Amino acid sequence: MRWRWREVCPVAHAQKTQSAPGTLSPDARNEKQPFYGEHQAGILTPQQAAMMLVAFDVLASDKADLERLFRLLTQRFAFLTQGGAAPETPNPRLPPLDSGILGGYIAPDNLTITLSVGHSLFDERFGLAPQMPKKLQKMTRFPNDSLDAALCHGDVLLQICANTQDTVIHALRDIIKHTPDLLSVRWKREGFISDHAARSKGKRDADKFAGL
Template sequence: MTSPITRRSFLRAGAAAGGAVVATGCAAEVPGESVDTDPMSEVAFISHIGAWQPGIVTPAPRHAIVVAFDTTATDRDRLREMLTALSVEVDLLTSGTPAGPGDPLFPPPDNRITGITPEPDDLTVTVALGASIFDHRFGLAAHAPRQLAAMPMFPNDRSDPGRTHGDLLIQICSQREIVAHHSLRRLMLATRGWLTLRWMQAGFQELNTLGPGRTSTRNLLGFKDGTANLDTHDSPTVHRYIWVSADDDEPEWTVGGTYMVSRIIRNRVEFWDRTPLVTQELIIGRKKESGAPLSSDDEAATPEFDDAGEVTPLSAHIRLANPRTPGSERNLILRRGFNYANGFSTDGQLDQGLLFVCFQRSLSDGFLAVQARLDGEALEEYIRPEGGGFFFVPPGRTVAGEPFAAGLLRTTDLAP
């Protein structure tokens, strides 16, 4: 029989062990590195102690929940308490530590929707800060990431204010959907005195492994997505495009962090399903069945971007998103999105689309540059962004129980 473990004893053990990973039957993630396994065949308890947070270069799983909160904290001490409570609960969830029985006269410490004994499921919890956390409330404005701001309204956006922005964003990823929901409820229970829900979106995907560090999936337009994504197993690539460096014009505490963009992009699927296949392929720039560029039968082949646009139209999505020119090379981003299906809207149309998520070292060189090229593309007729926001993911934690954004707290003379 497994003896119950309290939060206090867990923190003592975690500090002594240096944040060791508990794994079952497979290789576990080295702190700061991605898991070198097929995410579809093996699962693990993934360490949340390392140079950067997991859930970014970690192999993408089948399910995700992205949830934004506003904080009711009114001063920096309460903010620190919230970030510490969140850290403790994340460590319990991701280590496979079973919750104790608790006092039957009080609410149970665990909702038990995944059973009594936690099982490995590639669970990751990624915590990011919104621009509003750096407003007047906490005196953090001077320490904000230089490029962090509220997400603007782009020309094709129809953003709902109730599904946009937030003080704090949490991305929960797992192989089983119920594990993500279990974790969300645990995190909300642990932070109920500091956080209120602002918006959330659940997502899903089916993965095709292209090789170490690279997978593709099909979006709800029926096309393969992720074929030309960054290789997260390539260390120079990861450091060049994802992690903030000491050489960047950024506050010191941000080094090892990354900018995160989340967008809820609704697809007009009924309209798309009535569009001829040849038109769909010209709009995207790839063959629907194989995912190959229009110039090839190989999904992994480099697209042919002829000057006249006779092979790949000048307006094709893949050509605008990544023109593959020397000048556009600096604009590469790590995409880590999911499909979503929210039933249907009051107009009788299916509410389905893309929970777009990307990570980059620089917002201006990354998402904003790509979005500027996509402005007015043919695909806009079939999609409608309705929410999301810009956030900054602080670097990883060095010991269990250390608050998220500990470097920021130290910078502002708040001892973690």
């Protein structure tokens, strides 16, 4: 199955020969994946139509802030993947609590948010070096790679997938809004397949949208 990338990837190029994922039925918008379980959703989950990979630098200054970050991400992921009413803004003079992209009700839309951590998270900032997995290494350049340093590495990587692109963008904006002092976007990449391909049950499970 061939992936379409919205931006040029340093190691793979593809032509945009089809439109982005379209509007789905109400039933499809209410599809959901369990958030809690033995494994993170988004690894063995059947392939959704829209995807975004986002790498972040962690701004937390100590281990307590890092713990606060992961607790906050857990709360946001749990809400966004299960759906619910958009939060109301108590003071109309203040910025809204939600971007409003999805309206008054945030449908789960088969959303999954899969988190991984990079080698750099285990540096001296948080004292996590003893806990670093032995096989976790900083990504190195392969022969014939032409890499942009601004599009490499990161402390935290999120793979955000859903039936529609609007849900993916809404999830990212929600996460950024709730973590202004804890995370900074380093780079992102978007991709999609057709709705038909995503809904061809049993053909292929998407463990990585980068085609790896």
